[in-house]
Amino acid sequence: xxxxxxxxRPSAGPDLSTSWYEASAxxxxxxxxxxxxxREIIGPEQREVSxxxxxxxxxxxxxxxxxxxxxxxxGKPVLVAAQEGRFMGGAFGEVHGAKLTGLLRAAxxxxxxxxxILFDTGGVRLQEANAGELAIAEIMRAVIEARLxxxxxxxxxxxxxGCYGGGGLIAGCCSALVVSExxxxxxxxxxxxxxxxxxxxxxxxxxxxxxxxxxxxxxxLAGGADVFVDDRVDAFRAAALxxxxxxxxxxxxxxxxxxxxxxxxxxxxxxxxxxxxxxxxEGVADAASVPGMPADQFIALADKVWRIPRDAR
Amino acid sequence: MEDLTLRHTTRERARGNRQMAIIGVVASGNLEVLTERVxxxxxxxxxxxxxxxxxxxxxxxxxxxxxxxxxxxxxxxAINDGGARPDTVSLRLAQAARLMESDQ
Numbered sequence: 551x552x553x554x555x556x557x558x559r560p561s562a563g564p565d566l567s568t569s570w571y572e573a574s575a576x577x578x579x580x581x582x583x584x585x586x587x588x589r590e591i592i593g594p595e596q597r598e599v600s601x602x603x604x605x606x607x608x609x610x611x612x613x614x615x616x617x618x619x620x621x622x623x624x625g626k627p628v629l630v631a632a633q634e635g636r637f638m639g640g641a642f643g644e645v646h647g648a649k650l651t652g653l654l655r656a657a658x659x660x661x662x663x664x665x666x667i668l669f670d671t672g673g674v675r676l677q678e679a680n681a682g683e684l685a686i687a688e689i690m691r692a693v694i695e696a697r698l699x700x701x702x703x704x705x706x707x708x709x710x711x712g713c714y715g716g717g718g719l720i721a722g723c724c725s726a727l728v729v730s731e732x733x734x735x736x737x738x739x740x741x742x743x744x745x746x747x748x749x750x751x752x753x754x755x756x757x758x759x760x761x762x763x764x765x766x767x768x769x770x771l772a773g774g775a776d777v778f779v780d781d782r783v784d785a786f787r788a789a790a791l792x793x794x795x796x797x798x799x800x801x802x803x804x805x806x807x808x809x810x811x812x813x814x815x816x817x818x819x820x821x822x823x824x825x826x827x828x829x830x831x832e833g834v835a836d837a838a839s840v841p842g843m844p845a846d847q848f849i850a851l852a853d854k855v856w857r858i859p860r861d862a863r
Numbered sequence: 864m865e866d867l868t869l870r871h872t873t874r875e876r877a878r879g880n881r882q883m884a885i886i887g888v889v890a891s892g893n894l895e896v897l898t899e900r901v902x903x904x905x906x907x908x909x910x911x912x913x914x915x916x917x918x919x920x921x922x923x924x925x926x927x928x929x930x931x932x933x934x935x936x937x938x939x940x941a942i943n944d945g946g947a948r949p950d951t952v953s954l955r956l957a958q959a960a961r962l963m964e965s966d967q
Contacts, residue, residue, distance in 0.1 A: 574888060576885070593883075594885045594895075594897050595883050595897065595899060604864070607864050607914075608864075608914070609864065609889050609912060609913070609914045609943050609944065609945050610889070610912070610943055611888070611889040611895060611943055612885065612895065612897050612941070612943065613885075634888055636888045636890040636893070637888055637889050637890060
Protein backbone atom coordinates (compact mmCIF):
# COMPACT_ATOMS: atom_id res chain seq x y z
CA UNK A 551 0.00 0.00 0.00
CA UNK A 552 1.25 3.47 -0.83
CA UNK A 553 0.87 5.97 2.00
CA UNK A 554 -0.60 9.32 0.96
CA UNK A 555 1.96 11.37 2.85
CA UNK A 556 2.10 15.12 2.22
CA UNK A 557 5.94 15.18 2.11
CA UNK A 558 5.93 12.53 -0.59
CA ARG A 559 4.42 14.88 -3.15
CA PRO A 560 6.80 16.43 -5.67
CA SER A 561 7.70 20.03 -4.92
CA ALA A 562 6.41 22.83 -7.13
CA GLY A 563 9.88 24.26 -7.88
CA PRO A 564 12.35 23.01 -10.46
CA ASP A 565 13.68 19.62 -9.45
CA LEU A 566 17.40 19.70 -10.17
CA SER A 567 17.85 16.06 -9.17
CA THR A 568 15.76 15.08 -12.22
CA SER A 569 17.33 12.28 -14.29
CA TRP A 570 18.98 13.69 -17.42
CA TYR A 571 18.41 10.37 -19.16
CA GLU A 572 14.67 10.36 -18.50
CA ALA A 573 14.04 14.06 -19.23
CA SER A 574 12.85 15.43 -22.57
CA ALA A 575 14.96 17.92 -24.51
CA UNK A 576 12.70 20.77 -23.35
CA UNK A 577 12.84 19.68 -19.72
CA UNK A 578 16.66 19.44 -19.85
CA UNK A 579 16.91 22.99 -21.22
CA UNK A 580 14.42 24.37 -18.71
CA UNK A 581 16.15 22.80 -15.70
CA UNK A 582 19.74 23.29 -16.91
CA UNK A 583 19.50 27.06 -17.45
CA UNK A 584 18.67 29.76 -14.91
CA UNK A 585 14.91 29.71 -14.22
CA UNK A 586 12.77 31.38 -16.91
CA UNK A 587 15.86 32.55 -18.83
CA UNK A 588 15.37 30.44 -21.97
CA ARG A 589 14.20 32.15 -25.18
CA GLU A 590 13.61 29.76 -28.06
CA ILE A 591 14.66 30.57 -31.63
CA ILE A 592 12.44 29.13 -34.41
CA GLY A 593 10.03 27.64 -31.88
CA PRO A 594 7.46 24.94 -32.63
CA GLU A 595 4.77 27.53 -33.40
CA GLN A 596 6.73 28.46 -36.54
CA ARG A 597 6.27 24.88 -37.80
CA GLU A 598 9.64 24.66 -39.54
CA VAL A 599 9.21 20.93 -40.08
CA SER A 600 11.23 18.56 -42.21
CA UNK A 601 10.48 18.92 -45.94
CA UNK A 602 11.38 15.25 -46.48
CA UNK A 603 9.44 13.15 -43.97
CA UNK A 604 6.09 13.82 -45.64
CA UNK A 605 7.44 12.16 -48.82
CA UNK A 606 7.99 8.99 -46.80
CA UNK A 607 4.55 9.22 -45.18
CA UNK A 608 6.18 9.73 -41.77
CA UNK A 609 5.01 12.05 -38.98
CA UNK A 610 6.78 15.38 -38.47
CA UNK A 611 7.60 17.16 -35.23
CA UNK A 612 7.04 20.92 -35.04
CA UNK A 613 10.62 21.62 -33.87
CA UNK A 614 12.14 18.84 -36.06
CA UNK A 615 13.59 17.25 -32.95
CA UNK A 616 15.87 20.05 -31.76
CA UNK A 617 15.31 22.99 -29.44
CA UNK A 618 17.63 26.00 -29.93
CA UNK A 619 17.77 29.36 -28.21
CA UNK A 620 19.41 31.71 -25.75
CA UNK A 621 19.48 31.69 -21.98
CA UNK A 622 21.59 32.26 -18.90
CA UNK A 623 23.78 29.89 -16.91
CA UNK A 624 24.65 31.24 -13.48
CA GLY A 625 23.87 34.71 -14.84
CA LYS A 626 26.09 34.47 -17.90
CA PRO A 627 24.58 34.41 -21.41
CA VAL A 628 24.73 31.08 -23.26
CA LEU A 629 23.40 29.66 -26.50
CA VAL A 630 21.88 26.22 -26.19
CA ALA A 631 20.76 23.42 -28.50
CA ALA A 632 19.02 20.26 -27.25
CA GLN A 633 18.20 17.21 -29.33
CA GLU A 634 15.07 15.17 -28.59
CA GLY A 635 16.34 11.59 -28.63
CA ARG A 636 12.88 10.06 -28.77
CA PHE A 637 11.89 11.72 -32.08
CA MET A 638 13.49 9.60 -34.83
CA GLY A 639 16.33 8.74 -32.47
CA GLY A 640 17.37 12.41 -32.27
CA ALA A 641 18.71 12.09 -35.79
CA PHE A 642 20.00 14.97 -37.89
CA GLY A 643 17.82 16.01 -40.83
CA GLU A 644 17.98 19.12 -42.98
CA VAL A 645 16.04 21.51 -40.72
CA HIS A 646 17.31 19.93 -37.50
CA GLY A 647 20.90 20.43 -38.67
CA ALA A 648 20.31 23.94 -40.02
CA LYS A 649 19.01 25.09 -36.64
CA LEU A 650 22.24 24.00 -34.96
CA THR A 651 24.41 25.44 -37.74
CA GLY A 652 22.63 28.79 -37.42
CA LEU A 653 23.05 28.82 -33.65
CA LEU A 654 26.78 28.14 -33.95
CA ARG A 655 27.25 30.84 -36.60
CA ALA A 656 25.42 33.32 -34.37
CA ALA A 657 27.77 32.32 -31.55
CA UNK A 658 30.78 32.86 -33.84
CA UNK A 659 29.58 36.31 -34.93
CA UNK A 660 28.72 37.48 -31.40
CA UNK A 661 31.83 35.84 -29.88
CA UNK A 662 30.51 36.61 -26.41
CA UNK A 663 28.45 33.62 -25.23
CA UNK A 664 29.38 29.97 -24.79
CA UNK A 665 27.42 27.24 -26.59
CA UNK A 666 25.95 24.18 -24.91
CA ILE A 667 25.00 21.26 -27.18
CA LEU A 668 22.81 18.68 -25.46
CA PHE A 669 23.49 15.71 -27.74
CA ASP A 670 20.95 12.88 -27.93
CA THR A 671 21.30 11.33 -31.36
CA GLY A 672 21.79 8.17 -33.36
CA GLY A 673 23.37 10.18 -36.21
CA VAL A 674 21.99 11.17 -39.59
CA ARG A 675 18.29 10.64 -40.35
CA LEU A 676 18.28 7.98 -43.08
CA GLN A 677 15.19 9.42 -44.84
CA GLU A 678 17.11 12.63 -45.57
CA ALA A 679 20.58 11.19 -45.68
CA ASN A 680 22.30 13.58 -48.11
CA ALA A 681 20.89 16.69 -46.41
CA GLY A 682 21.78 15.20 -43.04
CA GLU A 683 25.37 14.37 -44.02
CA LEU A 684 25.81 17.89 -45.38
CA ALA A 685 24.39 19.26 -42.13
CA ILE A 686 26.99 17.29 -40.13
CA ALA A 687 29.79 18.81 -42.22
CA GLU A 688 28.36 22.32 -41.86
CA ILE A 689 27.98 21.91 -38.11
CA MET A 690 31.55 20.62 -37.69
CA ARG A 691 32.85 23.64 -39.61
CA ALA A 692 30.61 25.97 -37.59
CA VAL A 693 31.90 24.49 -34.30
CA ILE A 694 35.51 25.06 -35.36
CA GLU A 695 34.78 28.60 -36.60
CA ALA A 696 33.03 29.46 -33.34
CA ARG A 697 35.97 28.09 -31.33
CA LEU A 698 38.43 30.08 -33.46
CA UNK A 699 36.39 33.18 -32.56
CA UNK A 700 36.98 32.35 -28.89
CA UNK A 701 33.65 30.67 -28.16
CA UNK A 702 33.59 27.65 -25.83
CA UNK A 703 31.45 24.85 -27.24
CA UNK A 704 30.55 22.33 -24.53
CA UNK A 705 28.83 19.01 -25.32
CA UNK A 706 26.56 17.37 -22.73
CA UNK A 707 25.90 13.68 -23.35
CA UNK A 708 23.61 11.49 -21.27
CA UNK A 709 20.45 10.82 -23.29
CA UNK A 710 18.77 7.61 -24.31
CA UNK A 711 20.04 7.76 -27.91
CA GLY A 712 23.62 8.47 -26.83
CA CYS A 713 25.80 10.37 -29.28
CA TYR A 714 26.43 8.32 -32.41
CA GLY A 715 27.25 8.73 -36.09
CA GLY A 716 27.73 12.33 -37.17
CA GLY A 717 26.85 13.36 -33.61
CA GLY A 718 30.00 11.58 -32.46
CA LEU A 719 32.03 13.50 -35.04
CA ILE A 720 30.57 16.85 -33.91
CA ALA A 721 31.23 15.93 -30.28
CA GLY A 722 34.86 15.31 -31.23
CA CYS A 723 35.09 18.94 -32.44
CA CYS A 724 33.79 20.46 -29.18
CA SER A 725 35.94 22.33 -26.64
CA ALA A 726 35.02 19.80 -23.97
CA LEU A 727 32.49 17.06 -23.20
CA VAL A 728 30.46 16.09 -20.14
CA VAL A 729 29.19 12.51 -20.06
CA SER A 730 27.16 10.35 -17.71
CA GLU A 731 27.27 6.57 -17.51
CA UNK A 732 24.23 6.35 -19.82
CA UNK A 733 25.77 8.68 -22.41
CA UNK A 734 27.40 6.52 -25.03
CA UNK A 735 29.75 8.19 -27.51
CA UNK A 736 30.88 6.58 -30.76
CA UNK A 737 30.60 6.95 -34.52
CA UNK A 738 29.53 3.47 -35.65
CA UNK A 739 26.97 1.98 -33.28
CA UNK A 740 26.97 -1.62 -32.03
CA UNK A 741 24.57 -2.93 -34.71
CA UNK A 742 26.48 -1.14 -37.47
CA UNK A 743 29.78 -2.72 -36.43
CA UNK A 744 28.26 -6.17 -36.13
CA UNK A 745 26.54 -5.87 -39.53
CA UNK A 746 29.73 -4.81 -41.29
CA UNK A 747 32.37 -6.83 -39.44
CA UNK A 748 30.52 -9.81 -38.00
CA UNK A 749 29.48 -10.94 -34.55
CA UNK A 750 33.02 -12.06 -33.69
CA UNK A 751 34.15 -8.43 -34.05
CA UNK A 752 31.35 -6.97 -31.94
CA UNK A 753 28.29 -8.67 -30.45
CA UNK A 754 25.69 -5.89 -30.31
CA UNK A 755 23.46 -8.00 -28.03
CA UNK A 756 26.19 -8.12 -25.37
CA UNK A 757 25.03 -5.05 -23.45
CA UNK A 758 27.93 -5.17 -21.00
CA UNK A 759 30.34 -5.06 -23.95
CA UNK A 760 28.46 -2.12 -25.50
CA UNK A 761 28.52 -0.10 -22.27
CA UNK A 762 32.15 -0.75 -21.41
CA UNK A 763 33.23 0.08 -24.98
CA UNK A 764 31.08 3.14 -25.70
CA UNK A 765 29.64 4.18 -22.33
CA UNK A 766 30.51 7.24 -20.30
CA UNK A 767 32.89 5.55 -17.88
CA UNK A 768 35.17 4.29 -20.63
CA UNK A 769 35.03 7.60 -22.51
CA UNK A 770 36.13 9.38 -19.33
CA LEU A 771 38.97 6.93 -18.58
CA ALA A 772 40.16 6.95 -22.21
CA GLY A 773 40.14 10.75 -22.38
CA GLY A 774 37.25 11.06 -24.85
CA ALA A 775 35.15 13.01 -22.34
CA ASP A 776 36.53 15.61 -19.92
CA VAL A 777 34.09 15.21 -17.04
CA PHE A 778 32.01 12.26 -15.81
CA VAL A 779 28.84 13.11 -13.90
CA ASP A 780 25.98 11.35 -12.19
CA ASP A 781 22.71 11.19 -14.13
CA ARG A 782 21.25 14.41 -12.66
CA VAL A 783 20.47 17.78 -14.20
CA ASP A 784 22.33 19.67 -11.47
CA ALA A 785 25.47 17.57 -12.04
CA PHE A 786 25.44 18.44 -15.76
CA ARG A 787 24.90 22.11 -14.90
CA ALA A 788 27.85 22.22 -12.48
CA ALA A 789 30.11 20.44 -14.97
CA ALA A 790 29.10 22.80 -17.82
CA LEU A 791 29.92 25.83 -15.66
CA UNK A 792 33.28 24.29 -14.72
CA UNK A 793 34.21 23.56 -18.34
CA UNK A 794 33.16 26.99 -19.63
CA UNK A 795 35.54 28.47 -17.04
CA UNK A 796 38.42 26.01 -17.49
CA UNK A 797 38.62 24.92 -21.14
CA UNK A 798 41.44 26.60 -22.99
CA UNK A 799 41.75 28.77 -26.06
CA UNK A 800 41.71 27.16 -29.50
CA UNK A 801 44.23 27.30 -32.32
CA UNK A 802 46.75 25.23 -34.24
CA UNK A 803 48.55 24.48 -30.96
CA UNK A 804 45.37 22.82 -29.66
CA UNK A 805 45.11 20.51 -32.65
CA UNK A 806 48.80 19.61 -32.40
CA UNK A 807 48.42 18.81 -28.70
CA UNK A 808 45.31 16.74 -29.47
CA UNK A 809 47.14 14.86 -32.22
CA UNK A 810 49.97 14.11 -29.79
CA UNK A 811 47.48 12.96 -27.14
CA UNK A 812 45.74 10.61 -29.58
CA UNK A 813 49.04 9.24 -30.96
CA UNK A 814 50.19 8.55 -27.41
CA UNK A 815 46.90 6.83 -26.62
CA UNK A 816 47.21 4.62 -29.69
CA UNK A 817 50.81 3.77 -28.80
CA UNK A 818 49.90 2.80 -25.24
CA UNK A 819 46.61 0.99 -25.86
CA UNK A 820 46.63 -0.01 -29.53
CA UNK A 821 47.21 -3.69 -28.74
CA UNK A 822 44.44 -3.90 -26.12
CA UNK A 823 41.55 -6.22 -26.97
CA UNK A 824 39.00 -4.83 -24.49
CA UNK A 825 38.28 -1.73 -22.43
CA UNK A 826 39.15 -3.75 -19.32
CA UNK A 827 42.73 -4.06 -20.63
CA UNK A 828 42.95 -0.30 -21.15
CA UNK A 829 41.68 0.46 -17.65
CA UNK A 830 44.19 -1.97 -16.16
CA UNK A 831 46.99 -0.33 -18.21
CA GLU A 832 45.83 3.03 -16.85
CA GLY A 833 46.45 1.77 -13.34
CA VAL A 834 42.91 0.86 -12.25
CA ALA A 835 43.55 -1.84 -9.64
CA ASP A 836 40.32 -3.80 -10.11
CA ALA A 837 39.21 -3.00 -13.67
CA ALA A 838 36.37 -5.53 -13.59
CA SER A 839 34.69 -3.55 -10.79
CA VAL A 840 34.39 -0.34 -12.84
CA PRO A 841 31.10 -1.08 -14.68
CA GLY A 842 29.23 -1.69 -11.42
CA MET A 843 30.82 1.18 -9.51
CA PRO A 844 28.55 3.97 -8.19
CA ALA A 845 29.05 7.39 -9.82
CA ASP A 846 30.72 9.09 -6.84
CA GLN A 847 33.28 6.29 -6.41
CA PHE A 848 33.99 6.26 -10.13
CA ILE A 849 34.52 10.03 -10.24
CA ALA A 850 37.06 9.76 -7.41
CA LEU A 851 38.80 6.89 -9.21
CA ALA A 852 38.88 8.70 -12.56
CA ASP A 853 40.29 11.87 -10.99
CA LYS A 854 43.01 9.77 -9.37
CA VAL A 855 43.89 7.96 -12.61
CA TRP A 856 44.33 11.09 -14.65
CA ARG A 857 42.96 14.48 -15.51
CA ILE A 858 42.36 15.46 -19.11
CA PRO A 859 45.07 17.84 -20.38
CA ARG A 860 43.38 21.17 -21.05
CA ASP A 861 45.80 22.18 -23.80
CA ALA A 862 44.50 19.43 -26.09
CA ARG A 863 41.07 18.88 -27.75
CA MET B 864 -0.58 9.86 -42.92
CA GLU B 865 -4.09 11.16 -42.35
CA ASP B 866 -5.18 14.75 -41.65
CA LEU B 867 -8.22 15.43 -39.49
CA THR B 868 -9.73 18.74 -38.38
CA LEU B 869 -12.30 18.79 -35.57
CA ARG B 870 -14.21 21.99 -34.68
CA HIS B 871 -16.20 22.59 -31.51
CA THR B 872 -18.16 25.39 -29.90
CA THR B 873 -17.25 25.69 -26.22
CA ARG B 874 -19.19 26.79 -23.13
CA GLU B 875 -16.49 29.20 -21.98
CA ARG B 876 -13.00 30.47 -22.74
CA ALA B 877 -9.95 28.53 -21.61
CA ARG B 878 -8.60 29.79 -18.30
CA GLY B 879 -5.28 31.60 -18.04
CA ASN B 880 -3.50 33.91 -20.46
CA ARG B 881 -0.64 31.84 -21.82
CA GLN B 882 -0.43 32.26 -25.58
CA MET B 883 1.41 29.09 -26.60
CA ALA B 884 2.51 25.76 -25.15
CA ILE B 885 3.84 22.44 -26.35
CA ILE B 886 3.85 19.02 -24.71
CA GLY B 887 4.81 15.51 -25.72
CA VAL B 888 7.03 14.03 -28.39
CA VAL B 889 6.41 12.35 -31.74
CA ALA B 890 7.45 8.77 -31.10
CA SER B 891 5.81 5.37 -31.43
CA GLY B 892 2.69 5.37 -29.26
CA ASN B 893 3.17 9.02 -28.35
CA LEU B 894 2.22 12.43 -29.75
CA GLU B 895 2.93 16.12 -29.42
CA VAL B 896 0.29 18.78 -28.84
CA LEU B 897 0.93 22.43 -29.76
CA THR B 898 -1.59 24.87 -28.31
CA GLU B 899 -2.10 28.48 -29.42
CA ARG B 900 -4.62 31.01 -28.09
CA VAL B 901 -5.67 32.38 -31.47
CA UNK B 902 -9.42 31.72 -31.84
CA UNK B 903 -12.63 33.50 -30.72
CA UNK B 904 -13.36 32.66 -27.06
CA UNK B 905 -16.16 30.20 -27.78
CA UNK B 906 -14.36 28.20 -30.46
CA UNK B 907 -11.90 25.33 -30.36
CA UNK B 908 -10.17 23.58 -33.25
CA UNK B 909 -8.12 20.39 -33.09
CA UNK B 910 -5.91 19.69 -36.12
CA UNK B 911 -4.48 16.18 -36.25
CA UNK B 912 -1.81 14.58 -38.43
CA UNK B 913 -1.63 10.92 -37.58
CA UNK B 914 0.45 7.96 -38.74
CA UNK B 915 -2.42 5.59 -37.91
CA UNK B 916 -5.07 5.91 -40.63
CA UNK B 917 -8.74 5.05 -40.28
CA UNK B 918 -9.33 6.07 -36.65
CA UNK B 919 -11.34 9.25 -37.35
CA UNK B 920 -14.30 8.13 -35.20
CA UNK B 921 -12.07 7.41 -32.22
CA UNK B 922 -10.38 10.81 -32.54
CA UNK B 923 -13.80 12.52 -32.75
CA UNK B 924 -14.95 10.76 -29.57
CA UNK B 925 -11.76 11.49 -27.61
CA UNK B 926 -11.73 15.16 -28.64
CA UNK B 927 -15.46 15.63 -27.94
CA UNK B 928 -14.95 14.19 -24.45
CA UNK B 929 -11.94 16.47 -23.88
CA UNK B 930 -13.83 19.60 -25.00
CA UNK B 931 -16.76 18.71 -22.76
CA UNK B 932 -14.48 18.27 -19.72
CA UNK B 933 -12.14 21.25 -20.21
CA UNK B 934 -14.03 23.78 -22.38
CA UNK B 935 -10.85 25.09 -24.02
CA UNK B 936 -12.44 28.09 -25.78
CA UNK B 937 -10.11 30.20 -27.92
CA UNK B 938 -7.46 27.52 -28.33
CA UNK B 939 -6.22 25.84 -31.48
CA UNK B 940 -4.66 22.44 -30.85
CA ALA B 941 -2.25 21.03 -33.42
CA ILE B 942 -1.31 17.37 -32.99
CA ASN B 943 1.46 15.33 -34.58
CA ASP B 944 0.65 11.75 -33.71
CA GLY B 945 2.93 8.73 -33.76
CA GLY B 946 0.12 6.24 -33.22
CA ALA B 947 -0.82 7.01 -29.60
CA ARG B 948 -3.60 5.14 -27.86
CA PRO B 949 -6.76 7.08 -26.94
CA ASP B 950 -5.83 7.25 -23.24
CA THR B 951 -2.45 8.78 -24.12
CA VAL B 952 -4.18 11.30 -26.38
CA SER B 953 -6.56 12.29 -23.59
CA LEU B 954 -3.66 12.69 -21.17
CA ARG B 955 -1.65 14.89 -23.56
CA LEU B 956 -4.68 17.07 -24.36
CA ALA B 957 -5.32 17.55 -20.64
CA GLN B 958 -1.63 18.39 -20.05
CA ALA B 959 -1.74 20.95 -22.87
CA ALA B 960 -4.92 22.56 -21.53
CA ARG B 961 -3.35 22.71 -18.05
CA LEU B 962 -0.22 24.44 -19.38
CA MET B 963 -2.39 27.14 -21.00
CA GLU B 964 -4.02 27.90 -17.63
CA SER B 965 -0.91 29.70 -16.40
CA ASP B 966 -0.67 33.47 -16.77
CA GLN B 967 2.32 33.69 -19.07
